[in-house]
Amino acid sequence: MKQSKLIAARYRLDTKIGAPYGSQIWNARTIDDNRIVTVKLIKKEARSNHVEKLFRFQRDAEILKTSPHPGIQRLLDFGEHEGDYFIASEKMTGMSLDDLLRESDTLPLKKFFPIGIALAESLAHAHDHKVWHGGIRPENVILVPSGNGEQTLLTDFQHDLLWELSAAPHDTMLCLFAYRAPEQSGVLRRPVDGRSDLYSLGILLYHLLTGRPPYEHADVYSLMHLHIASHPEQVRSVRPDIPEALERLVLKLLSKEPGDRYPSAALLAKDLHNVAEHGENKEKTAAVARGAAYPDISTGHVRFAGRSREKSALLAAYQKAVDHNGSVVILRGEAGIGKTRLVETVHEEIRRHGSILVHADYKEIEHPLPYSGIFRPLNRFFHFMDLFAADTRASLEERIKSTIGDLGALFTPHLPRLAEIAPPSSPVPSLAGEQEKIRFDEVLLNLLGELAAHFPALILFIDNIQWADTDTLLFLKKVSRGRQLGNLLFLLTERPGRDAVSAEKTRLLEELETGDLLVMELGPLSPIDVRQMVSFMLGDSSDDILSLGDIVFQKTAGNALFVKEFVSMLLRDELIAYDGGWKIAFDRIHLLPLTDNVAMLLLKLIADLPDTDNEILSAASVIGKEFDFTSLAGCFNEFSPDDIFRAVERAQTDNILLTDGNHILFSHDTVHQYFYTRIPDATRAASHEKAARYFEKQAGTADH
Template sequence: MIPDPSLSEYTGLREAHHSDRTLVLSAHRMNDGTPVMLKMVAPGCGDPGAARSLRWEYELLLLARGEAVVGTNRLIQSPSGPVLELEDLGEITLANAPALAAEQVLQIGIELATVLTRIHRLGVLHRDIHPENIAYSKATGRVTLLDFDAAARVEGRTQRSAEAGLGGAFGYWAPEQTGRINLPVDQRTDLYSLGAVLYRLLTGTAPGATDDALSAVHAALAIVPTPAHTLRPEVPATVSKIVARLLAKVPEDRYQSAAGLAFDLTRARDDLRLTRRVSDFPLGSRDVSEVFSPSRRLYGRADALAALAGTLSSGAASGNGTVVTITGPPGVGKSALVAEAARLIAAGGGAIAGGRYDQTAPSPMSGIVEALHAAIRAALTLPERELAVVRARVLDAVEESGPAFLDLVPKLKLLVPALPPVPELPPAEARNRTLAGLDALARALHTPSRRLVLFLDDLQWADAPSLELLERLLLTPEGRPTLMLAWRDAELSEGHPLTAVLARLPAESVRALQLGPLGVAEVTELVADTLSCPPSRAAELAEPLATKSAGNPYFVLQLLEALHERGGLRFDADQRGWT
């Protein structure tokens, strides 16, 4: 059966793959008999982004055309939507491959690392590498990367993609693809997913194999996979170390380039072929990122992070949320410290939900509403049984808030589609009812099995209703989520309303963290990590950067970016380093 009249020039149409968004048919062109694959929007798919993704995939496949990337011939504009004609590889994917011999896995890894080197140099991030998206011919050893509909194009400091999501598949997505930590998706994300594929081929199981979204998120953020050579003793220990490096939770701890990975995989394969063993050689000797990417590690904040971790731990033990304040000038690293804390929170099975105030925000309580929306999205990833408990808690908390409450917190409709009418009240009483509903909602989203941390940033710009709500949460600790509050202390005068709110709190109930500038040693470490060079070489650049930036981490990164854009920092492919 031909699903579209525009496909009448094809014969032998047969379904090869069907998902909620796309339908893939195998077919033959009638004019020359060439076998092809036809990828189109699935019948009944109501997602307008599906057609956009197909057009985007065609654009990227033309850009990345070449060895080890599935070829495309044309994009057909049919009445029912775009149809992408792809080459029929006549090969199966790695989806159902058993555990393979180490030498075979190394060869597959070399092929994939080589194609990633090429597409990364073109500014393309695949973002969805997993066995089903890799075609493999056992007879020829040919490896081909498929499905670029989730891919992104890097242009300067921005990324373009067909969809707003971060890509990835359960068991193969990197920590930064979970949406729970504030780290960019970049070329190292693809390398993490490739590491997960190699782990699966070596051991027979994915490092975070699960069908449950919450478990997949927890695995990506917190669970370190058992080393491959522990599960299969025949896997050489050095190969196991290569895969473990790819699967590092922190991007800076992974391989930084596909070319550096390909070098180590090739050396391991050659060792295995020549001696039937792999020597314990140092990893990453040729691994330098070819993409300028300033390090996002946290520098000079070990004491603050340890204090924050201790406070979070004590709050989790008591069941009542603690209060942490984080202050300092703009760019000093308040958000970066919280992003690091988010990993600890996620590793402990909790969730962090953040909101930022903006002095130009048109709507009231914008920061707290943004944070509650994030908390609701996190709740929706819970298993159905736990989600049902949260829904009941939330309904009980906001049932008397009235239908207008759903207009204030629109995403609440995902948990509670409707609220019963309530009597009209005078303005002051209506305001109190709304504040009571928000207070109760925040507490309802904080459950014994799912600890919640609310992070409110730039509180120097918070409006009066937000500060009233904050005071309610601060003065009644029972059952509240942990509160992490940040502001620019230079913009908080003695007469600021937030100062008055904080003054009513017992000093011992608040853990105050004050962040200052970085020293030359920390800036040197940042530069060394960014340029993948020894600290002794980085010091020459770090000292003037520390002086010019006054030790402000944000300004250090901006100065490095500006230096690179002006051509002051260039990657030398022959020397495999930045000059």
């Protein structure tokens, strides 16, 4: 008889009970006490090797182990065995919601409400501990028979972090993205937090009520587009027997803007209890999914406020591109003033029209390869192209072949996907001198134009062009001088002041700005904008909140980062507090220092950081005002990934660092400079050399 497999000397596999993408799920027994458990193996060929994701999973798993909840499946163990990840969990016997939905299209309300309330309460517990689920789907909910009927269990918290999904089968991706929030698509640059879970729960509740998810499509990219751009059919048009308040509740969860969803799972559970108890009593359920509520602003993402003039100008430039009159636009402003956030907000609108935005950014310390500002977005485009419907992808590939032919070989070192789409049949003949570069630029522009022609518009968003490579700047200079760009739009951001930029790049930037382009200067927010931002942050637009907004403007001079930090400080110090309504200590707030000292308030928080955190953040300051986890760990491997993860997490909690989901940003120049000046003069040059070596080594990977 074949010996059953032993995992990590702690679990003996017994019976395989499932094999979803890249994994196996087993009934197993513990070696020490012969207890039955569930073991999931994530195979090495499908596992993610992203260090930050692994540490986030381990951190969240440890929190849930030490803070259990009856509605959450207990995770017992996690580790690595022969290259595979393994996750051991409490064995639960029951039916998944996925199985239940196969038996019955919709649920009666008497069964629906206990499930919905239990899931909301489980999420409330996890979110209180800053743990997100990240993958709520029918198969991750188990109904376990109990003495009182059924217990609803939420399983697989953050399991999606452990998979490398780029190679997942098409059907697996469709299943995942059917329940993912717009900000989880990878298309929008937004943080994923508890409100993303609430969106996924809204999709699930909609499915339970109507018999289908609100958005369905045969290809992944179109499905992502529906989540970003479309609105679901009204629940009561499919299921007229449900209360109006319940429809309102579900549709609020499905809001595109995270700030328009429920601010907390606890409030959602309260409203579900209300509707379950009072049903069609419109008077008693009138407040469900309506009115102000105390929001959680600790996520670092605040609903976009103000900038109406600049937003209109960007949308006008976009519309010109749709009308085959593309252009180049530069947004100039200080770090943290809101350049990238403005582009993201416009992106959300243009994405609804079917246009595509692809993004590249530069870091101060790196030495990018030639044309990386163009090739990085193109590589992202080809990544998204793999998610298109088969007929759309085939049509695009044919257009690419007919446009560039054998000349595609010019780009295949930078665009490896191009070699698969249009493999050259003969070598490209060399040209003399400047003619080689002219041909390269012309073919590249033709390729961009052909890709753009397939959509209403194609937008290349290039962040921090003051640190761009010379060839990218020369290319942008060329396209900004009387070229017909069709439905191509180049959006560039730049920080003012070029003291740290080479003389050659300074000259190129100055020449670029003399072309046929639009330069927009982003200054501080206006008093009206700050009022709106404070109103969004606090979920209230009463007269007292608007008056508070006026004071905040006076104290912060309209700097968006300062506004957020100032209001966060007021909350921390209980100068504003929520108790059925906002209580505001106006007299004490008036006495607080002005804008130049707001950053000093952050420095007081910094003083309380552990020494290791200070050292890690000082190392991060060498990379620049913004960085990412992987780069920080790669540049300075004297710090363990675990220490880096925890230092960054603590700093984000105190708003010393901010994040957009992909990048980490020092919250203010003063804070960045503080950490940078902590580095001893004797070791500063060596720190810069470490970072430079890392980015030079990574340059080929980043540009291919």
